[in-house]
Amino acid sequence: MPRRTPVPAAALSLLLLVLAACGPPQVTSGLAEEDELTGILRVWLFDEADRGPKEAVVNRAVAEFEAQYEDVEVDVSYLQVDARSERFTGAFNDPASAPDVAEFGNTDLAAYVEANGFADLTEALAAWPEASDLLPSVLDTATVDGRVYGLPWYTGARALYYRTDVFDELGLAPPRTLGELRDTARRIRAARPDLYGIAVGGNYHYALMPFVWASGGDLAEQRDGTWRATVDSAQSRAGVELFSSLLAPDICPPEQCAMLTGTQSVQVFASGAAAMTIGGDFNRAAVDAGEAAGRYAVVPLPGTEPGTIAPAFAGGNLLGVLNSSRRSTLAREFVQLLGGKEYQREMYTAMGNLPTFADLQRDLADEDPAVRPFVETLRAGTRFVPPTPAWARIDAQAVLPTMVQRVATGEPVEDATADAADAMNAAFGS
Amino acid sequence: MRVPATPTTPGGASTHRGGAPRRRPRVSPDLRAALLYLAPAGFVLAAMLAYPLYQLGVISLFDYGQAQASGGAPLDFVGLDNYAQLFGEPRFWTVLVQTCVFAAVCVVGSLTVGIGLAVLASRVRALPRMALFLAALGAWATPAVAGSTVWLFLFDQDFGLVNEVLAGVGLAGVENFSWTYDRYVAFGLVAAQVVWCSFPFVMITVYAGIRSIPTDVLEAAALDGATPWRTLRTVIIPMLRGLLIVATIQSIIWDFKIFTQIYVMTNGGGVAGRNLVLNVYAYQEAFAASNYGLGAAIGVVMTGILLLITLGYLRAQRGTEEP
Structure with a gap:
């Protein structure tokens, strides 16, 4: 480089050279070559309330595992569910800081696998007897x-919560069809304007899905390897x-309900302001509080x-x-120890998490009437979002929330569902 | 980066203009020293401003999601596909128009309120002025999330103070009126909150400007029998042109990029996304969904629009300047 080149021009060309060399950052991670049988096994589990x-x-399982394998130490850390996206992104981007075993939500699975x-x-799993x-x-x-890509550790399903005192007062029976559910909700609000007929929300898509599936529809279907919105x-x-x-x-006014999420819908019911809601087995503690x-009962x-x-959504x-x-x-x-039958049963006793083994679920439904409607729902067959x-x-x-909110605010259902299908197909296509 | 040429520079350093010089310019020691002094700032600007902008531009040309970032899928250069997808989306245009109108209302609102209160502050006694400034600084200092949440409490449909007061003075039908349900009511409420937290900047800037206007000019205007309105229009505002340009451009940039208030007060864009603005839309469409390529494209478009608006505004201002 000649000595006399003007400094700014030199700096600029150098800068451009440096910048042109880099595209967006990307990790080159692959399968680990080693398979060590000693050392520290790092485990990430979700924190709970x-x-x-x-x-x-978990500590009992860890003690059993460490007794079984010499020179192995299990290091369990608990991460916040809300921060999981950042933590898992970090783990995938930097394998050195990644755990060996992790708990994760089944709706996140496909993105994590990608x-x-x-x-x-x-x-x-094929070689593991319990898996059958x-x-x-x-x-x-x-x-x-x-x-x-994972062993189901526990499952959950949603069912219909209703207020026994309100139903007795008005001489109503739990609805036998979804159409009856709407009529019942209407009658309740007509008789008791201080109550919502049923508390559900525009942002509660896990309550929407059973309505779509029960009507014979679906969110999307896979044909020749590509997904299409249905x-x-x-x-x-x-x-x-x-x-x-x-x-x-006349049921749950959109001004109040259009933006409710699942948790908020259950809270409305728990506060006594609604005669029904759709909630999961994991919501029982909130309602009981x-x-x-x-003053409530649960039916599928x-x-x-x-x-x-x-x-139901699984x-x-x-x-x-x-x-x-x-x-x-x-x-x-x-994974096979902590996710096996013995510790799934212990997790049910400790946390109320429903096991993923058919025989375990049957036993529990026989023992605990409160869990029966949820097990019945699971046994009737569950569905899932497109994996x-x-x-x-x-x-x-x-x-989906935008679609429901548009219909609830008076737009034609054809337009709202067509636009939702377009948005979904755009996501499937990219 | 250009070195501003000042005629008073001793030694008369020849300034280097872009392009290939016909003959090799002699780099004077002064210029060299000036560049040396500017280098740290230039380096920081390049690292903090140019490099991120460059990355934003590059990412917008790739199909770049979480899978690509963490090495699960190969990088795919897609050229202008992200832009084509964005411009082909009818929703983007609705949101863009919404954002422009909303920002315009907020800018006009904060300027009007800010200038009005600055004039008021320059005309009242010390104690009320102090109270006015304390109130304005309070609004200014409140974090956006906290301010939005407090406004939501005030306007809550069931327990909000506003609905209670309105019902108290006998207004019918305001019980359980939802301020965040209807599109225009919700936008109005958020705009009011934005004006509330951004007028203090305008007010204090303009107040400082008014204080710096020589009193004899104002006295002359008063002696000529000008009304306060007339004084404001033909004396104060023309003399504060420079300050007002700064305040306006600041407000345009802030209000165009509103995120927090919309995100918090309309719960992420209102019922069925009717209250989305560009920044929230970008977050939802792109970053929450880990579609960084599309998000970067929205970022580039927003930067371009803001540059255009600002340049156009500066140009219009220069055009009306007296010779």
């Missing part, structure tokens, strides 16, 4: 493209319309025909092995 009981069960985060456990008792519909929530089919539209019609002045305590959410149960958490783990054999063994990474995008873009 009251972590004590969960930690006690991000190359979790190891394929299909063969490991796993509920198929629950195992589906751990499956992407036919491969299993939320605008005639059957799906009927479900969307039925659900949106609950967000009406409110005004509605002792009915389908469109008397005697049927609307397919929520739940999985235990998986990180792709970057350098102790994958140990990690798989630990594709695009789902995380559709969820973040609030496609």
